[in-house]
Structure formats: C-alpha cells, structure tokens
Amino acid sequence: MKSVNRSTADDPYELVSPLLALADDWLALSEGANIPLELAVHELRSRGEWRLSISRTSERIEGLSVVMPGAHWYLDALRPTIAEMLSNMAVIHGRRPATLTASQEVGGWLRGFLSETGGIRAERAVKLLRCDRAPVEREGRWAADADLTALREYEKGIDPDRLQYMDTSWEVLAAIRGLAVFTSGDLIVGSIRRYGPAPSYAAISDLFVLPDANRAEIAARLAGFVIGEILTRRKVVYVLVDESDVLSLASYRHLGFEDQGSFYRAYLE
Known part of the structure; x- marks a missing residue:
C-alpha cells in the first residue's frame, strides 16, 4: 500500500511522481470506466492539500483513492477488502472526506463499512454527462x-x-x-x-x-x-449531476450534454 499527502508548500513532483505514474497506469487499464476518478487524478497536478493512496501487489494495482480539496473523495478497487483498506487512508490532517464518488459496485461494497466507521448522511446516484x-x-x-x-x-x-x-x-x-x-x-x-x-x-x-x-x-x-x-x-466536457436534480439535468441536456452512465455518491458525516 502506498499513500502520500500533498500540501501547497511541497514540490508537487519530488515525492509523488512515481505514485502519479502508477495512477496513470491504473487509469489506462480502466479504459475510461471511471471518468470522475480520472479527472481527480489529473487535477492533482495543479492543486494542493490532497491525498493519493494506491494498493498494489507485485503483479498488479488493486485500488486507487484520491481525496481532493474540499474533502471530495474518489475511489476504485478490484475487491471489497481493498476498498475498505483504502477508505481507512482517506484522511487529510485528521479530517474525513465530505463526499465519496465511486462506481455503483464499489459504493455497494462500502455502504455498510462507511455506516459503521463514520456514518453516511445521504446517498445519491449521480449522472455522468458528456458534451462535445x-x-x-x-x-x-x-x-x-x-x-x-x-x-x-x-x-x-x-x-x-x-x-x-x-x-x-x-x-x-x-x-x-x-x-x-x-x-x-x-x-x-x-x-x-x-x-x-x-x-x-x-x-x-x-x-x-x-x-x-x-x-x-x-x-x-x-x-x-x-x-x-x-x-x-x-474534445469533451464532463459534468456530474444528481439524478434527482431534474432541473439541472434538463438544463445540461439542453446545452448538448448526453448521458454516460451513473455513479454512486455518499455524503459522509
């Protein structure tokens, strides 16, 4: 398991370049299956106050977790145990994340674990929309x-x-x-x-x-x-919109956005 914090005072690449390269490898293998996580990884290169954690064996990467400014957390994993392990590392300066965005499958794995370890305030399905x-x-x-x-x-x-x-x-x-x-x-x-x-x-x-x-x-x-x-x-612009926010969904579709699938989002205590 590898994990690193990034503060605004650090050299953004001195310590984290190897981990960013591993993250890029994971995303390349996923072939666009988790666009929200891909966006978070790319955002790391221009921001401070984030935490990147990677779970890997000698053979493969098994999970990737990114907590961004504002305590927004993005996660992907191959197994429930890896998702739970990464969730224990999703802390910046002792503060737990405010939101989690993950695939529906990973969200299902973590629902019970998060309820027991910190609490879930609300759960939503969010639409990924795409415009070109x-x-x-x-x-x-x-x-x-x-x-x-x-x-x-x-x-x-x-x-x-x-x-x-x-x-x-x-x-x-x-x-x-x-x-x-x-x-x-x-x-x-x-x-x-x-x-x-x-x-x-x-x-x-x-x-x-x-x-x-x-x-x-x-x-x-x-x-x-x-x-x-x-x-x-x-070539493309993405946006995540709560499926229950009918007005926002209609507005974005009027602007030319099209549905690209749904993700799990939890608002955490």
Missing part, C-alpha cells in the same frame, strides 16, 4: 486576482448547505484559471469551476448563481462560456 459541442449562448470570463474581494462578498450569498460542498479556494482557482464568473456591474453573481484538465477532456462543477439574479439564464450562459473555452483545446 460548444453552446451558442455563452457569457462570462475567467476570474483573476482582482476579483478576490468580490468573490469573498459573493460567497456570503451562497446557501451554507451548498457552500460546504463547493471548492471556494478562490485564490488558487483564479491562479490556475479554474474559475469562471458572471458579473453584474461590480458584483459577481455566478460562478462555475473547471477542473481535471486531461489531454483530451475536462469537467465543470460547482455551478452557482445568486438567488436574486436571473438564475436559469445566467447559469446557461456561464456554463456555455466555460464549455466553449474548454472545447477550443479539448
């Missing part, structure tokens, strides 16, 4: 350092239940061109995060528009902006 066409309607811009004060003010308007699962590392996201915003005058009224840029694809997440704004129109235009920007350099 830029929407016509798009508006927004990439956030910059000059937006940090406005972003902190904008953050005050985000519902606390939603905020706890959002990546609000504004300074980091602005520096890596990982956050797009929609503005009204001097105010930021909407945001969306781009993450996990792989050579041929990337993903979007954390789309939010303040309640007092024209939410549906702004969300569609802002998502359209980021999708268009990604597709100028890559």
Whole structure:
C-alpha cells in the first residue's frame, strides 16, 4: 500500500511522481470506466492539500483513492477488502472526506463499512454527462486576482448547505484559471469551476448563481462560456449531476450534454 499527502508548500513532483505514474497506469487499464476518478487524478497536478493512496501487489494495482480539496473523495478497487483498506487512508490532517464518488459496485461494497466507521448522511446516484459541442449562448470570463474581494462578498450569498460542498479556494482557482464568473456591474453573481484538465477532456462543477439574479439564464450562459473555452483545446466536457436534480439535468441536456452512465455518491458525516 502506498499513500502520500500533498500540501501547497511541497514540490508537487519530488515525492509523488512515481505514485502519479502508477495512477496513470491504473487509469489506462480502466479504459475510461471511471471518468470522475480520472479527472481527480489529473487535477492533482495543479492543486494542493490532497491525498493519493494506491494498493498494489507485485503483479498488479488493486485500488486507487484520491481525496481532493474540499474533502471530495474518489475511489476504485478490484475487491471489497481493498476498498475498505483504502477508505481507512482517506484522511487529510485528521479530517474525513465530505463526499465519496465511486462506481455503483464499489459504493455497494462500502455502504455498510462507511455506516459503521463514520456514518453516511445521504446517498445519491449521480449522472455522468458528456458534451462535445460548444453552446451558442455563452457569457462570462475567467476570474483573476482582482476579483478576490468580490468573490469573498459573493460567497456570503451562497446557501451554507451548498457552500460546504463547493471548492471556494478562490485564490488558487483564479491562479490556475479554474474559475469562471458572471458579473453584474461590480458584483459577481455566478460562478462555475473547471477542473481535471486531461489531454483530451475536462469537467465543470460547482455551478452557482445568486438567488436574486436571473438564475436559469445566467447559469446557461456561464456554463456555455466555460464549455466553449474548454472545447477550443479539448474534445469533451464532463459534468456530474444528481439524478434527482431534474432541473439541472434538463438544463445540461439542453446545452448538448448526453448521458454516460451513473455513479454512486455518499455524503459522509
């Protein structure tokens, strides 16, 4: 079993390059079966405060676990015992993950174990959606350092239940061109995060528009902006959407997204 933490003060490749190479080997063998985990591994290269754990024998890799900023955890494993072992290592600075995203099979293996060891607040099926066409309607811009004060003010308007699962590392996201915003005058009224840029694809997440704004129109235009920007350099954009969120699913399908399967997500205590 190999595991490593990464903090913002470390050289990002000095210690972890061999593990990242192993992770890449696992993902290559999986042939696109776990896109959320692939995106998380690619995101590691531009972020701090993550934990990567790999289980392997002399013959093969048996499991891979990634905990990202915001305590979002992605996991794949070949056997239930490996999934349980990796779950015991999914801790950063003593803090357990806030969410787990895995295949339906792995989620089924871990449901009882997680309930016993830490608790599950809620369980959801999430749809993986895929888009390869830029929407016509798009508006927004990439956030910059000059937006940090406005972003902190904008953050005050985000519902606390939603905020706890959002990546609000504004300074980091602005520096890596990982956050797009929609503005009204001097105010930021909407945001969306781009993450996990792989050579041929990337993903979007954390789309939010303040309640007092024209939410549906702004969300569609802002998502359209980021999708268009990604597709100028890559072939595909992915997004994960809760299957019970009918409005968001309809909005993304209107933007040209198509279903690519379902994953298990647990919100953890």
